[in-house]
Amino acid sequence: xxxxxxxxxxxxxxxxxxxxxxxxxxxxxxxxxxxxxxxxxxxxxxxxxxxxxxxxxxxxxxxxxxxxxxxxxxxxxxxxxxxxxxxxxxxxxxxxxxxxxxxxxxxxxxxxxxxxxxxxxxxxxxxxxxxxxxxxxxxxxxxxxxxxxxxxxxxxxxxxxxxxxxxxxxxxxxxxxxxxxxxxxxxxxxxxxxxxxxxxxxxxxxxxxxxxxxxxxxxxxxxxxxxxxxxxxxxxxxxxxxxxxxxxxxxxxxxxxxxxxxxxxxxxxxxxxxx
Ligand code: NAP
Numbered sequence: 001x002x003x004x005x006x007x008x009x010x011x012x013x014x015x016x017x018x019x020x021x022x023x024x025x026x027x028x029x030x031x032x033x034x035x036x037x038x039x040x041x042x043x044x045x046x047x048x049x050x051x052x053x054x055x056x057x058x059x060x061x062x063x064x065x066x067x068x069x070x071x072x073x074x075x076x077x078x079x080x081x082x083x084x085x086x087x088x089x090x091x092x093x094x095x096x097x098x099x100x101x102x103x104x105x106x107x108x109x110x111x112x113x114x115x116x117x118x119x120x121x122x123x124x125x126x127x128x129x130x131x132x133x134x135x136x137x138x139x140x141x142x143x144x145x146x147x148x149x150x151x152x153x154x155x156x157x158x159x160x161x162x163x164x165x166x167x168x169x170x171x172x173x174x175x176x177x178x179x180x181x182x183x184x185x186x187x188x189x190x191x192x193x194x195x196x197x198x199x200x201x202x203x204x205x206x207x208x209x210x211x212x213x214x215x216x217x218x219x220x221x222x223x224x225x226x227x228x229x230x231x232x233x234x235x236x237x238x239x240x241x242x243x244x245x246x247x248x249x250x251x252x253x254x255x256x257x258x259x260x261x262x263x264x265x266x267x268x269x270x271x272x273x274x275x
Contacts, residue, residue, distance in 0.1 A: 016035075020254060047067075054089050058085055064083045077101070097253070101134070102249070115140065120183065122189055123189060180210045216237050216239050
């Protein structure tokens with residue numbers, strides 16, 4: 001039986017148990033799934049527990065970074081991002097992986113928006129942008145513009161990626177509008193519009209500048225349709241929320257736990273039918 005878990009703080013509302021459960025049910029794998037509320041200061045004792053009781057676990061921020069010193073080995077991807085969202089336990093030792101960016105790319109491809117040759121505009125420059133922006137460039141994006149309120153954070157990501165296709169711009173409606181004019185994909189990677197978050201986009205007029213074939217991708221999945229996505233849909237633009245990213249990153253994590261390639265799109269469809 002596969003014994004896995006999700007850890008973080010807060011963790012009560014995590015959809016991971018439901019998604020992993022649906023994925024593993026669909027491929028007839030017997031499993032036990034645990035949910036642990038773990039704060040930074042509890043991490044070390046949880047890791048001791050995991051070494052002798054689990055086959056692996058997923059982590060939420062900030063544990064994705066805090067876990068790094070405790071790992072025996074780390075995948076090239078996770079090393080590159082200095083962030084781990086999946087840990088596999090093998091012979092009592094911990095190995096770190098990151099499936100967030102692959103999950104996001106798969107979710108885009110699944111919606112018919114392969115990032116290759118695309119012009120991409122990203123709002124926000126937090127932990128998730130560090131991983132997806134680099135991956136988008138590796139997947140052949142023509143350009144990636146990162147707009148952030150704290151410009152230094154966007155500049156730091158541009159420096160980290162080190163590719164002339166990526167640039168940083170200050171977050172303002174004027175700048176977003178100017179960059180939307182030539183965008184194929186607009187990504188919201190800020191918490192604006194998220195359930196339980198105070199702020200939302202007051203002004204979404206920048207959506208009108210997008211070409212009619214553009215897709216608006218919100219990494220938020222609760223609510224399923226943010227104001228940004230509703231307004232984009234009213235303009236006839238293609239939209240996607242963050243649920244597909246969450247599902248694909250979970251299925252790729254299950255491949256790691258099981259040491260087995262899965263048919264990502266088949267499992268994805270089964271998960272969607274079951275949750
Ligand atoms: P993070 O590290 O906290 O970064 C948040 C970013 O949003 C920062 O760049 C911040 O700008 C910006 N921001 C926050 N409030 C803002 C406001 N009022 N106006 C303008 N910008 C604002 O978060 P993260 O981990 O990167 O996650 C970003 C989003 O992605 C969240 O909504 C999260 O739920 C979602 N996410 C989804 C998935 C999925 O599987 N679907 C996975 C990971 C994350 P400053 O730098 O100026 O503070």
